[in-house]
Amino acid sequence: xxxxxxxxxxxxxxxxxxxxxxxxxxxxxxxxxxxxxxxxxxxxxxxxxxxxxxxxxxxxxxxxxxxxxxxxxxxxxxxxxxxxxxxxxxxxxxxxxxxxxxxxxxxxxxxx
Amino acid sequence: xxxxxxxxxxxxxxxxxxxxxxxxxxxxxxxxxxxxxxxxxxxxxxxxxxxxxxxxxxxxxxxxxxxxxxxxxxxxxxxxxxxxxxxxxxxxxxxxxxxxxxxxxxxxxxxxxx
Numbered sequence: 641x642x643x644x645x646x647x648x649x650x651x652x653x654x655x656x657x658x659x660x661x662x663x664x665x666x667x668x669x670x671x672x673x674x675x676x677x678x679x680x681x682x683x684x685x686x687x688x689x690x691x692x693x694x695x696x697x698x699x700x701x702x703x704x705x706x707x708x709x710x711x712x713x714x715x716x717x718x719x720x721x722x723x724x725x726x727x728x729x730x731x732x733x734x735x736x737x738x739x740x741x742x743x744x745x746x747x748x749x750x751x752x
Numbered sequence: 753x754x755x756x757x758x759x760x761x762x763x764x765x766x767x768x769x770x771x772x773x774x775x776x777x778x779x780x781x782x783x784x785x786x787x788x789x790x791x792x793x794x795x796x797x798x799x800x801x802x803x804x805x806x807x808x809x810x811x812x813x814x815x816x817x818x819x820x821x822x823x824x825x826x827x828x829x830x831x832x833x834x835x836x837x838x839x840x841x842x843x844x845x846x847x848x849x850x851x852x853x854x855x856x857x858x859x860x861x862x863x864x865x866x
Contacts, residue, residue: 679853681797688847688856689797700854732797736852740813741787741799 642667644733646744652752659720661747663733668713670737677736680709680718683746684729692731693718725751754778756848756857763863768838772860774831774848782826784851788833790844791859800846801833816842838864 643666653659669676680693691700693709696716706721720727728751733744760772772788787802801812801822810822821834831848845859 677852681853688845688858689853690856691853694852694854734797734853739802739811741789741802741853743797743799746796 641740642669642735642738642742644735644742644744646731646733646747649745649747651747651749653720653723653749654752655725656722659723659727659749661718661731661733661749663711663716663718663744665714665716665735667738669735670713676712678709678711678716679734679736680707681732681734681743682727682729683732684726687729689732720749723749723751754850754855756850756855758846758848758857758860761846761860761862763865764838765866766838766840766864768864769834769836770838770862772833772835772846772862774857776829776831776848776850779850779855781824781829786822786824786831786851787849788822788831789847789849789856790842790862791847792841792844795844798844799849803831835862838862840864 645664647662669678676696678696681689682692683689692703697709708719710717730746730748732746755777757775788800791797803810803822807824819837823832843864845861847859848857
């Protein structure tokens with residue numbers, strides 16, 4: 641199975657400050673169709689996961705532009721340019737290239 | 753608006769069975785791969801099973817293969833997960849998921865305990 645490794649696992653952030661989460665995969669996530677199926681999910685407390693970013697850097701509809709994704713191959717990053725209170729929760733990277741789909745351990749974002 | 757509504761969870765003894773359902777609306781269900789994923793209490797996410805649009809291709813994570821069966825009814829926009837020989841470690845919230853994680857339902861809790 642493809643192992644997804646996130647860091648840090650806990651991220652205390654001051655409101656209005658930037659935040660960055662790293663995700664590394666044990667294998668390349670480039671699929672045979674040329675796409676890289678790396679998603680970022682947000683799970684707010686008590687809610688189900690919600691996709692924020694797909695194919696490395698594409699924001700889903702309704703996702704604020706303070707969220708951005710980047711990376712390639714096996715190394716990916718989610719950035720929040722200015723953290724707001726509603727951003728508190730756990731963030732997961734997820735690969736959709738290989739079976740079984742696998743997730744990172746999750747990064748808990750909290751306000752300092 | 754895409755909606756995925758899971759049902760069928762509950763408390764079951766080890767070795768027992770449950771059948772989960774997911775009612776889908778707001779998109780062309782028959783055009784999507786569909787999956788079940790789960791989250792044990794206080795833990796991370798695990799993809800459980802996946803089924804192709806026509807229902808002919810299926811795959812499972814090793815820990816459930818041979819015990820769980822994923823199926824779908826495109827005429828009724830519904831996804832199912834038949835879970836047999838349940839184990840304590842299957843305790844989790846089970847989510848219905850579209851495609852490669854586009855949309856997630858609200859989940860249904862399965863508790864396996866004696």
